[in-house]
Structures are given as structure tokens and as C-alpha cells.
Amino acid sequence: MAKVSINLATGSLQKEEIIVGIDLGTTNSLVAFINPDKNPQVINDAGKGVLVPSVVHFDQTGGITVGNEAKNYLITDPQNTIFSVKRLLGRSYADIENYKNLFSYKVIDDNTESLVKVKVGDRFYTPIELSGLILKELKERAEHALKTPVTRAVITVPAYFNDSQRQATRDAGKLAGLDVLRIVNEPTAASLAYGIGLNQEETKTIAVYDLGGGTFDVSILQIQNGIFEVLSTNGDTFLGGDDFDRAIFEYWVQQNNLNAAELAENRELTQELRLKAEEAKKSFSHQSIFNEKVGDIWCTIDRDTFEQLILAKVEQTINACTNALKDAGLTVEQIDEVVMVGGSTRTALVKRKVAEFFKRPVHDDINPDEVVALGAAIQADILAGNRKDILLLDVTALSLGIETMGGLMDVIIPRNSKVPTKAGRQYTTSVDGQVNMKISVYQGERDLVKENRKLAEFDLKGIPAMPAGLPKVDINFLLNADGILKVQAIELRSNTKQEVEVKPAYGITDEQVEQMLMDSITYAQDDVQQRMLIEARTEGEQMVYTAERFLEKNNAYLSIPEITETQKYIQALKDSLTSGDKDLILKKVDELNDYTRPFAERVMDMAISQAMKGKSIE
Known part of the structure; x- marks a missing residue:
């Protein structure tokens, strides 16, 4: 077994190995690293392009295609082609019920509280498995381009992702054969790419405006002593550049008096027109009129008409900015910097409206498709200990969690979390009339508790006798700066409470920590x-x-x-x-x-x- 050098102070790697930064996106994903010149750089493997479409296709023989080639099947084989899987990560069916018609594949409604699954033929896939396939493709492209194994990564997620969605992203990384050193908020990564927050002395309040292909969010961050705090986030998870394309497409349908019903039947023509609409949108960055044909259909539109068509959508994003500021308790004047993220921010109207709203020029020099991945690579470089000017706060060397049904480890505080920290999850009973709940606390990186280290066990007694699923038990982990872990269990309906204190690092050697980390990678699959x-x-x-x-x-x-x-x-x-x-x-x-x-x-x-x-x- 190859020996990997691990920095025990941070639970991360020493600098010999490349740690990549990954932007796992709804529409496209990409991977970046710090090049020999010490600059962040995105990876374009074998000229396939920087952006890897977040699309997975399953053929009849069990073959799996990911990325550029899989995208072609969205029209020809939609029921076996999975897209927008990021929307499903860590979600229950109840969360996505209103949006199920947007997916051309089958999302399983097994139980309103259960996490969703996707059915393809006779196989069932979790969003974690599907995201794992996308991450595996990114890992392989990085290894091919860099000619070196890639086993460590920093992965970005939206600021509004909850604990369940973040843990699902970590699990997807693990499934792809990656040790996920840190989950970083996308707005934090974008700020780092512009150098904002790298100066420890700096205190700044910034707005990150992120408009992608299918999602929009705005985050207000406060940066102090190199620590990023999310003050508020707002947006619309179903608004993006796709809406701009749709507006042009619908305009052409109207201008050419096309029959909408007939067009719906002719999927190939519809797709050609949609692609042409996307082409028109992109052309307005260097020309003011677009005039081409698809078959006998004239596709003509000028920039002013385009801006009128999308104005209402852009105003929606500005309203979200107003709400985000209101939630943060700030005025426009208190925002020091505005960072633009996402391919759709290339639209001139978007830039103008955002600059007008925040009353200041926006940061848009870095490619908005790449800025998050580049920032993730910088964060990876910090974790690798290559930036001596940046102090890395104490972090947990191993994950902390509890045992759930079937002897599984449910992580509450992932390894590499900054200390002090607190986190919690909500659980319920599995049997009618259950009045006691055994809470077993473990430390380690394996999925089964029997492979991890047991720290403590206690009973939460006096849960009111109710049908299974009704009691609500909050389990909270509080890890202080001295490394003392307090585990607290509270049944919310009766306020029954129990807690225990343990010291996770007690009696464990550096070699054991290193071995546990190595085993978690070796046995991940x-x-x-x-x-x-x-x-x-x-x-x-x-x-x-x-x-x-x-x-x-x-x-x-x-x-x-x-x-x-x-x-x-x-x-x-x-x-x-x-x-x-x-x-x-x-x-x-x-x-x-x-x-x-x-x-x-x-x-x-x-x-x-x-x-x-x-x-x-x-």
C-alpha cells in the first residue's frame, strides 16, 4: 500500500500531491488545480473543453456515458439520460414534488420523508451515485491531463445547501474515489479567486451574484480575519440562462407563426431552434443583430428585442438581491465588492442592472464559468499548506457521528471542519410506541460503525409513546477549541434531554489517524x-x-x-x-x-x- 503523507494538524495532505478544486454544477461541472507557476488553472483534458456537462446516460447494455457525449442523448433517449442531479442531492421526495414534471426520467416517490431515487430500467440510483459518476469523470479527466493520480479534492456547493446536501456531496466524492478535504461555499470560492479574503487583516462585506444555466442565487458574505460568514442568501433554483434561450425560442415561434403543438411533436427541430437561440444569445456579446436560418425558418432577433424579452427575468434577480440585503440587515452602500459568477452573467443587461443596483462596478474579469473552480483550487492549495501567508485554523482530524439503523455511521461533524464548531441532525423512531433511543457516538471515516472507533453511548429515555416517525429527536454535536465534544439529544415534543461529553483525540496515535484515513479511501467502493x-x-x-x-x-x-x-x-x-x-x-x-x-x-x-x-x- 502506498504511504500518503498526511498533515495531522489539519487532517489533510502534505504538499507532494496535487489537490484539485471541483465545481460540481447543476448544468456543467469542471475541475481546477494550482499549476507549477502557482496560479489556479482549469483542466481541459484532450481538448474536450473545460466544461463537463453534468449529464449521465445509461444504455441498454449497462454502459455509462458522462459529460459531452451523454448530452446528445437528452433528445434521443431522455428517459435514460439524467440531468440536473444536483437538484436532487440530499432531497426528499416532498422537497421536489412540485418540480417532478421537469425531469424526463423517473424520480421514485417511495415515501415523503425518504431521500429520492432515480429509476433507470430495472436499476435504482441515488443522487449520490449519479453525482459520484460525474465526479469520477472529472477525476479521470484530471488524472489524464495531469499524468498523476488525483485522490484529494475540495468540492463547492451553493451557500444555501443544508447539512444533508453537503454530506451527500461528500459521499458522492467518496464514491468517485476522492477524499473530500473540504466542502466550500461557491460564493466563498468565487471571492478567493478574486483574492478577496486572502488578506487576514481585511474586513469586507461582499455580494456574490451567481446566474447559471438553470439556477440563480445571490449571497451576502462578511469576511473577517480570513473567515467567510454567510449573512444571507436568496434566489430562485429554477431561473437561469435557459430562460433567456426559451424567450428567444418563443419569440421565433411567434414571429414565424409556427404551430406549437406540431413543434412539440418534432423534438429534433425544437432542439435545433433551442440551440440556435443559445447561439443568438451568445452572439450579442460582440454583435447587435442575429440573422440565421434553421431549415426554412428565419431566426432573426436584435439585441434590444432580446433585452426586452429577458428584462422581467433579470428584474426578478434584482428583487432577490433586495431581499438578500434586507435579510442581512444591510444597505447597498455597505457592500464593498460585487462578484459575478455563472455563464449567464456575460449578458450585458445583467451586468448593467447589477452594477446599477449595487452602485458600483462589478468583478467580471475572470471567466464566470470558471471562477468557482479556480477558487476551489486556491482553497485546496491553502489546505495543502502551500500558502504560508494564510493561517489555517485548527480542524478535526476525523469525522464524528452516530450509529443509525443497520449499523451505519451518520456523520454529524465531517473531518476537516474548523474548530470550534457545532452541527446537528434530526432523527425519529422506527417502531410504534418506542420510548427509549440508544445514541452511540463514533469517530472515523468508514460507512459501517464497526469499522470506526466508539467514543460514547447513552440512552435518551422518556420519549412519549407515539407512532413511528412522529417523535422528533435533535442530536447536536458541539466541539470546542479544546477538543471536547458535547453530544446532546433532545426530544422536541416533550423537551426530554440527555447529554454526554467525550474527548475524541484521547488515546489515539497519529499513525492510527493516518491508517483510518487510508482505509477510508481503500475501501470506499x-x-x-x-x-x-x-x-x-x-x-x-x-x-x-x-x-x-x-x-x-x-x-x-x-x-x-x-x-x-x-x-x-x-x-x-x-x-x-x-x-x-x-x-x-x-x-x-x-x-x-x-x-x-x-x-x-x-x-x-x-x-x-x-x-x-x-x-x-x-
């Missing part, structure tokens, strides 16, 4: 596959429990065939639980769900109408 099987099994067991309880309580409202068939589906699911095949288990969960949903809804409707009449029904 096996760990993730085991985790996914355990999660599928746990989900299957929960589904069996719920379905059996449903039959028991509501058999008076179901027909004999409905009961018999449901029992068959439950048995098929039970049989699959011992198979060791996660896709088979999830398929059986899906089938039971699909079969029972219509009459489960019927019973629910009856319950509501009975309740309205003052009668009770379980």
Missing part, C-alpha cells in the same frame, strides 16, 4: 455498496412494517382481492430482503408502493370524511 444495501434493506423492512400495520387496522375498508394481493407483494418484498441485491429490494418496495397507493389514498379520504362527521377511523 465496498463501503458505499454495503451502505446502499443496508439502506435498501432498512427501507424494505420499514415498508413491510407499515404495510402490515395498514392491513391490520384498515382491513374492514379493503376488498378481499386487495388484501390478498397486498399480502403477496409484502411476501415478495420479505423474500427479497435476504437476497443481497439492493435493486431487487427497491423494485419490490416500489411495486408494493404502486399497488397500495390507490386504496391507501381511498382509506385516507374516508378517514377525512368520517372525521368531518365527528366519527373516528384509524
Whole structure:
């Protein structure tokens, strides 16, 4: 096994190895590194281009294509082509229910609280697996271009990503064979690319305006002593350059009196017109009129018309800036710098409107597609210890978390988190009437707790007896500057509370830390596959429990065939639980769900109408 040099003070690598910066985007992703001249540089492998479309295609034989080639299948094979997976990371079905029609592939509605899955043929993929495939492609391109193994990375996420979404991004990196040293906010990375925040003495308040292909967000950051604090964030996760293209496309449909219904049937013509619209939009950076043809259709538009068409959308982004300032409790005059991020900020109207609103020139010298990845590479360079002028704060050398169902490790404080820090997650019970919850605290990087180091265990007693899923238990980790970890569990409905203190670093040597980090990389693939099987099994067991309880309580409202068939589906699911095949288990969960949903809804409707009449029904 190759020995990797790890800096124990930071839990990160010594400078011999390249650590890359990755911008994992909704539309496109890219990877950057610090070149021998000590400057950040994006990677363009074998002339394929800097931007790697965040698209994954699965063919009939199980072959997987990622990036440029996969993008071509969006039209020809949409149900097997996954895009915008970043929108699904760390999300439950309830989070994305309103947007499900925007996806051409099948997003599984298994349970409103469960994390979403994507079905392709007979296989089920989590957003973590799909993001892992994109990150793997970026890793391979970086290795090919740099002619060296790449195993360490800094990955960026939007400032508004919650803990679950950040952990999902880390897991995706792990699945791709990357040790994710730090998850960095995209606006922080963009600021670093412009050198803002590198001076420890500097105190600044900045606005980062990020308009991509499909998403928009604005973040207000305060930078003090090299620490970036997000004061507020605002935006629209379904607004971007795609809307500008659509506006031109719809204008041409109108100008040429095209039949919208016929056009919808002709997907190839629609795609040609959309691509031509994107071309027109880009042309306005160097010309004022666009005049070309697609077949017999004239595609003519001038810059002034284009700006009128998109004005309302641009105003929407300015309203978001107003709201972000209001949330931060600041005025426009208190903003010191404005940084532009995302390809759509190249639009002249956008630049003008943002500069007018903030009453100052904007930073747009660095390619807005690349600025986040370049900043991530700078952050990676800081973590590698190559920038002596920047003080790296104390960080946790190993992840801290708790044991969840199936013996899995759920990370609460990821390794490399700055100290002091606090973080928390919410959990619930898995069995009706459960009044105690065992909380086991672990340290380590592996997915199964048995491979990690146990730090403490305690019982949260006195949880009110309620149906499974109703109690809400907050588990909070507070790690102070002296390395003392306080773990606190609170049941919110009854305010039942319990806590314990431990010292994670006690009795563990530098060599053991190094070995634990090495093992986490070596066994990453096996760990993730085991985790996914355990999660599928746990989900299957929960589904069996719920379905059996449903039959028991509501058999008076179901027909004999409905009961018999449901029992068959439950048995098929039970049989699959011992198979060791996660896709088979999830398929059986899906089938039971699909079969029972219509009459489960019927019973629910009856319950509501009975309740309205003052009668009770379980």
C-alpha cells in the first residue's frame, strides 16, 4: 500500500500531491488545480473543453456515458439520460414534488420523508451515485491531463445547501474515489479567486451574484480575519440562462407563426431552434443583430428585442438581491465588492442592472464559468499548506457521528471542519410506541460503525409513546477549541434531554489517524455498496412494517382481492430482503408502493370524511 503523507494538524495532505478544486454544477461541472507557476488553472483534458456537462446516460447494455457525449442523448433517449442531479442531492421526495414534471426520467416517490431515487430500467440510483459518476469523470479527466493520480479534492456547493446536501456531496466524492478535504461555499470560492479574503487583516462585506444555466442565487458574505460568514442568501433554483434561450425560442415561434403543438411533436427541430437561440444569445456579446436560418425558418432577433424579452427575468434577480440585503440587515452602500459568477452573467443587461443596483462596478474579469473552480483550487492549495501567508485554523482530524439503523455511521461533524464548531441532525423512531433511543457516538471515516472507533453511548429515555416517525429527536454535536465534544439529544415534543461529553483525540496515535484515513479511501467502493444495501434493506423492512400495520387496522375498508394481493407483494418484498441485491429490494418496495397507493389514498379520504362527521377511523 502506498504511504500518503498526511498533515495531522489539519487532517489533510502534505504538499507532494496535487489537490484539485471541483465545481460540481447543476448544468456543467469542471475541475481546477494550482499549476507549477502557482496560479489556479482549469483542466481541459484532450481538448474536450473545460466544461463537463453534468449529464449521465445509461444504455441498454449497462454502459455509462458522462459529460459531452451523454448530452446528445437528452433528445434521443431522455428517459435514460439524467440531468440536473444536483437538484436532487440530499432531497426528499416532498422537497421536489412540485418540480417532478421537469425531469424526463423517473424520480421514485417511495415515501415523503425518504431521500429520492432515480429509476433507470430495472436499476435504482441515488443522487449520490449519479453525482459520484460525474465526479469520477472529472477525476479521470484530471488524472489524464495531469499524468498523476488525483485522490484529494475540495468540492463547492451553493451557500444555501443544508447539512444533508453537503454530506451527500461528500459521499458522492467518496464514491468517485476522492477524499473530500473540504466542502466550500461557491460564493466563498468565487471571492478567493478574486483574492478577496486572502488578506487576514481585511474586513469586507461582499455580494456574490451567481446566474447559471438553470439556477440563480445571490449571497451576502462578511469576511473577517480570513473567515467567510454567510449573512444571507436568496434566489430562485429554477431561473437561469435557459430562460433567456426559451424567450428567444418563443419569440421565433411567434414571429414565424409556427404551430406549437406540431413543434412539440418534432423534438429534433425544437432542439435545433433551442440551440440556435443559445447561439443568438451568445452572439450579442460582440454583435447587435442575429440573422440565421434553421431549415426554412428565419431566426432573426436584435439585441434590444432580446433585452426586452429577458428584462422581467433579470428584474426578478434584482428583487432577490433586495431581499438578500434586507435579510442581512444591510444597505447597498455597505457592500464593498460585487462578484459575478455563472455563464449567464456575460449578458450585458445583467451586468448593467447589477452594477446599477449595487452602485458600483462589478468583478467580471475572470471567466464566470470558471471562477468557482479556480477558487476551489486556491482553497485546496491553502489546505495543502502551500500558502504560508494564510493561517489555517485548527480542524478535526476525523469525522464524528452516530450509529443509525443497520449499523451505519451518520456523520454529524465531517473531518476537516474548523474548530470550534457545532452541527446537528434530526432523527425519529422506527417502531410504534418506542420510548427509549440508544445514541452511540463514533469517530472515523468508514460507512459501517464497526469499522470506526466508539467514543460514547447513552440512552435518551422518556420519549412519549407515539407512532413511528412522529417523535422528533435533535442530536447536536458541539466541539470546542479544546477538543471536547458535547453530544446532546433532545426530544422536541416533550423537551426530554440527555447529554454526554467525550474527548475524541484521547488515546489515539497519529499513525492510527493516518491508517483510518487510508482505509477510508481503500475501501470506499465496498463501503458505499454495503451502505446502499443496508439502506435498501432498512427501507424494505420499514415498508413491510407499515404495510402490515395498514392491513391490520384498515382491513374492514379493503376488498378481499386487495388484501390478498397486498399480502403477496409484502411476501415478495420479505423474500427479497435476504437476497443481497439492493435493486431487487427497491423494485419490490416500489411495486408494493404502486399497488397500495390507490386504496391507501381511498382509506385516507374516508378517514377525512368520517372525521368531518365527528366519527373516528384509524
